[in-house]
Amino acid sequence: MKIAIVNDMFIAIEALRRVLMTIAEHEIVWIAKDGAEAVAKCAKNTPDLILMDLIMPVMDGVEATRQIMKRSPCAILIVTASIEQNSAKVFEAMGYGALDAVNTPVLGNQGTPGAALALLGKIASIAKLNGKSPPPLSFPSPPSSVSFSSSTLPSLIAIGSSTGGPKALSAILSRLPANLGAAIVIVQHVDAQFAEGMVDWLNQLTPLTVKKASVGDRPQKGIVLVACTNDHLCLQVNQTLNYVREPIEYPYRPSIDVFFKSVAHYWTSRGIAVLLTGMGRDGAEGLRLLRSVGWHTIAQDKVSCAVYGMPKAAAELNAAVEVLNPDAIATTLLQRTRLNR
Incomplete structure (x- = not known):
């Protein structure tokens, strides 16, 4: 994998270089x-992956991500000293197309082996997304009848998003009122370690109540539930949410396809499904x-996408x-959802 490093600190560059050197297939x-x-170097020599710092002189990582994804797009992994302290900038960079974020590994006794392993794990996941599409998921056909009455279920809005998703989600949720007469469930490709931060961030942008999706939750009107683990969110036969590890080999975690297909199987009232910007074909x-x-299904248009991968795949399938x-x-x-009166 051809990898570029963007960082103004020599010690951080050296730490990243040493970690990358442990894998023979990685080339800086x-x-x-x-x-x-x-931005200038990427235009001349676009790598497979950029390890992008956030806080830098001249131009920070957020603006660099925006310009690179507009001019010479490639996979970008945010590598920052502290995800928690820079969470707002992390989500802003993800809105422009960064795939994920990880803490910068540290050299010497102050460093931890876990940081290096986390970085390599993120790189391996991105390599899977770049290299191949995951195998198709199989679910049984939706049942013709179920014991749970559809008249008791609220209208459901199911949203899937990935690369660039936070920006698109903020644009959509900020325009929806607190008395929206529908439940919303979101599956965004985001690591569990800062998924809770994304929930807090979205809560500041919308009058709706945004919460982590927990095992046993049932979608409710006016509530936005967000998948918040590295396992797959799915709907169960009793219309409550659960997390499952399988399919374990699926590179998208949590997977939009796993959730959408479980909804098609078990949510017996009609709703609206939305597939937003993202790399690959998930969803x-x-x-x-x-x-x-x-269901009424919507895909994000090419012009507004940070990465026109998932919506393009949906368009090709006439989904x-x-x-x-x-x-x-x-x-x-x-227009399609009644307000709570």
Whole structure:
């Protein structure tokens, strides 16, 4: 894997270099000391992956991510001294197309082996996303009858998002009122270690109540539930949420397809499913299944996507009834969903 490092601290660059050298397949193609230098180098020699610092002189990692994803897009992993202290910038960078974030490994006795392993684990996951599509998921056909009455279920809005998702989610949720007459469940490709931070961040942007999705939760009107573990969120036969490890080999964690397909199987009232920006094909098959059982399905349009991967896959499968930008998606959700009176 051809990897570039963007960091203004020599000790951090050296720590990253040493970690990368432990894997023979990794090659460092260039190093930049600030975001502006990274933008220029990426335009001339686009790597498979950039390890992007956040806090740098001249141009920070957020703006560098924005410009790179616009001019010469590639996979970007945020590597910062503290994810927790820089959570707002992490989500902003993810909104522009960064895939994930991890703490910078530290050299010497102050460092921990776990930090290096976490970095290599993130790189391995991104390599899977770049290299191949995951195997298709199989679910039995949706049942023709269930014991739980659909009249007792609220309308459900199921949203899946990945690369660039936080920005699209914030644009949509900020336009929805607190008395929205529908339940919302979101599956965003985000690591569990800062998923809770994303929930807090989204709570500041919308009048709706945003919560972590916990085992046993049932979707409720006016509540936004967000998948918050590295396992897959799924709906069960009793319309409550659960987390499952299988399929273990699936590179997308949590998987949008796993959730969408469980919804098609067990949520007996019709709803709206939305597939937002992201790398790969996760969610496309699930969106097609939801359309086949009567759901109104929406894919984000190419112009507004940070990465037009997942929505493109949905369009190729004819899985989306509509293709819209985030503002138009919010308008459609309002038009198709009654408010609580």
